[in-house]
Structure formats: structure tokens, C-alpha cells
Amino acid sequence: MAVSQNGWPVDPARRSRTVPGTNVRVVVADGPAGDVLVWVLAQFDRRVEDLDAGADDWGYANRPIRGSTITSNHASATAVDANATRHPLGKRGTFTAGQVAEIHRILSEVDNVVRWGGDYTGRRDEMHFEINASYARVAAVAARLNGGTPAPPAPGSGGHATVKRGSAGADVALVQRYLGLKADGIFGADTEAAVKRYQSAQHLTADGIVGPATWARIAAGLGGSVPGTGGGGPAPAQPGTTLKRGSQGPAVTALQRRLNAWYPAYSHLTADGVYGVGTESVVKEFQRRAGLTADGIAGPRTLAALKL
Ligand SMILES: [Zn+2]
Structure with missing residues (x-):
């Protein structure tokens, strides 16, 4: 052959x-x-x-x-x-x-x-x-x-995949950012150790695996501002929401956090809940890369693409 x-x-x-x-x-x-x-x-x-x-x-x-x-x-x-x-x-x-x-x-x-x-x-x-x-x-x-990305997330995880040592991707970066680690999206020994410390402090099983229970606690810790995580109150961006320059509030904070977590290569926003020029330009960059109309306005299609 x-x-x-x-x-x-x-x-x-x-x-x-x-x-x-x-x-x-x-x-x-x-x-x-x-x-x-x-x-x-x-x-x-x-x-x-x-x-x-x-x-x-x-x-x-x-x-x-x-x-x-x-x-x-x-x-x-x-x-x-x-x-x-x-x-x-x-x-x-x-x-x-x-x-x-x-x-x-x-x-x-x-x-x-x-x-x-x-x-x-x-x-x-x-x-x-x-x-x-x-x-x-x-x-x-x-x-x-294939198991870590398109596989259906565990029930109760609010749409986030269970992640553990060896996992990679956006959900890993989200955990890292929440725990104050470098958000490189790779779940290595340091991330595992930090997750275990967090779980211990939260009286969760300290197994280093971020499953539904740990995701729910992370959402609660963020005051429910990680939408779709479950257990932390309603998702801030309601269907039909449009966020744009001048918008303020928890939905904007969630947008900023999501962009930072998923696109660390170009999104370094302060998650202050204020939709200013910086947020607008990162949204435009995201839209351009995602094949959406790059108008800097986070309407339903853009928010859906960000799973918000
Ligand atoms: Zn070649």
C-alpha cells in the first residue's frame, strides 16, 4: 500500500x-x-x-x-x-x-x-x-x-461540558478565568489543583472534575452572571435582548466575561457591565470571525452564537 x-x-x-x-x-x-x-x-x-x-x-x-x-x-x-x-x-x-x-x-x-x-x-x-x-x-x-466538544453536556450543567484533567477548550478557559488562573483553555495539573482547592472550600467533593455541581456553584459565585449555567438565577440576556454601545448591567457583564473566556486571543475586556467602545470593538471582531454582520451590536444572533 x-x-x-x-x-x-x-x-x-x-x-x-x-x-x-x-x-x-x-x-x-x-x-x-x-x-x-x-x-x-x-x-x-x-x-x-x-x-x-x-x-x-x-x-x-x-x-x-x-x-x-x-x-x-x-x-x-x-x-x-x-x-x-x-x-x-x-x-x-x-x-x-x-x-x-x-x-x-x-x-x-x-x-x-x-x-x-x-x-x-x-x-x-x-x-x-x-x-x-x-x-x-x-x-x-x-x-x-469529539467527546469534549460536541458531546451533549451532562444534565444540570447548564450547557457546560464536564471538564477535567486533559480537557481543552472554551469551558476550561471559563473555569480558569473564574478561578483567577491563566485562561489558556488547557486543563492541566495546575487547573486541577485549583479546582480541588475551590471544591474543598465550597464543601463539594474535591475530585478536580468540574461537573454539574461545580458548574452550578461557579454560577452562583458569579451571581448568576454566567448565563445558562443553572442554579445561579435567571440568565441575564433574555430572548430578543439587544446589547449595544451605552447598554449597562449584568447582561453586559456576562457578555464581556464570555468574550474574555472564549476568545482570550483578542478579548481583554474589563467585565464592568458597561458597553463602551472597547466592548463594541471586540464584538465586531467576534462577528467578523463568526461570519455575522460586524455592526458591533450584540443582538439575538450574536448572543446566540455566544450561547448567551
Ligand atoms: Zn501543505
Whole structure:
């Protein structure tokens, strides 16, 4: 069986998939490799750089590595290129240091089963991300991503996933921000220790796992200002609410906290409940990235996209 550079089979079952949060489509292998690559692209779009609507995000292509006879990982549909025209093959420094750090953070969240072409020691390929691990390792990561993100949240959790050591994502960042930790969205040993301390102080079972009971307590601690968490009073943003420049109150605080927790790469708002210029500009940035009308007004569609 022909394999590409990373040992994955050439011309596998594959399909065109939309990167969540974008209109961009890429052809990737069915199964865990495609799941992980699409997740990485979605995080890239959200946290590093908008994926261009233009046709320069590429997945499957049966071809050798340019300038080589080795079969490219694009041939096994286990590689993707992001914003290729902005990050041409061979060119260095097409991302800022902050963006590079964020790329590495994303890849660490998938246990580095994806390698970035910007980390090649030879010719750099900064547009390029590829699977660089065995099927078993990639499948384990995909199972965690699929289990931690779209899986239905536990009853009583108010829409938040149960998170614990090894979890990653927005709900982890929310817990971290609440506990005063660095909100990197990765549930490691420090987060676990802080959760246990919090649980002890709250007379909850100190197991380090943030399930429905702990979520409910976090919501209560925030005076119910984490909407949808349950147990902490009514969600501040009622259906049909529109928040905009000049709005004030707990619904604005909830919006600010949500933006900070979910989008730490660009949202650093003071959660003061006052919808000023800063909040407006972060809302615009969110809308732009989410494909909504970027008017800076948090109406029903924007609030729904933020699960508020
Ligand atoms: Zn490539």
C-alpha cells in the first residue's frame, strides 16, 4: 500500500468538510485524522488568523512534496494548508511571535499529533499542518475532541461540558478565568489543583472534575452572571435582548466575561457591565470571525452564537 511521508495511506476515503465557524471547505481523510485537522483549522481561524474566504485553504492533493520525490501528506489527505497565499512555501516569519505561540498552544491541545510546517528544520512551510503520529494516537485525540466538544453536556450543567484533567477548550478557559488562573483553555495539573482547592472550600467533593455541581456553584459565585449555567438565577440576556454601545448591567457583564473566556486571543475586556467602545470593538471582531454582520451590536444572533 502506498503511503505518504507520514506513513498514512495514499488516496484514503475522504470528503470535503466545512471548517466550523467559517465558509472554508477542505478535503481531508475520513476518521480521526480529518477530525483533528478540521479542529486545528477552526482553532487557527478563531485564535490565530481568519481563514480567508479565498480558495487558498487546501487539503487533499495527490502529488509529491514540491521539489522532491517523496509523496506529500496531502496525498493521504492528512495535511492542510491555511491561507496559503499569505504564507508562501519557503518564506519565514509570515506569522508574528504571538501567532506562533498560539499555533503551538493549539498543537499542544492535540497532543502534538499535528506538526506545523513552520517548525520544519529545513525549508519552512508556514501554511502547512500535517498529521505526524500513529493512527492510535490520532484516534485517541479525536475521541477526546469529539467527546469534549460536541458531546451533549451532562444534565444540570447548564450547557457546560464536564471538564477535567486533559480537557481543552472554551469551558476550561471559563473555569480558569473564574478561578483567577491563566485562561489558556488547557486543563492541566495546575487547573486541577485549583479546582480541588475551590471544591474543598465550597464543601463539594474535591475530585478536580468540574461537573454539574461545580458548574452550578461557579454560577452562583458569579451571581448568576454566567448565563445558562443553572442554579445561579435567571440568565441575564433574555430572548430578543439587544446589547449595544451605552447598554449597562449584568447582561453586559456576562457578555464581556464570555468574550474574555472564549476568545482570550483578542478579548481583554474589563467585565464592568458597561458597553463602551472597547466592548463594541471586540464584538465586531467576534462577528467578523463568526461570519455575522460586524455592526458591533450584540443582538439575538450574536448572543446566540455566544450561547448567551
Ligand atoms: Zn501543505
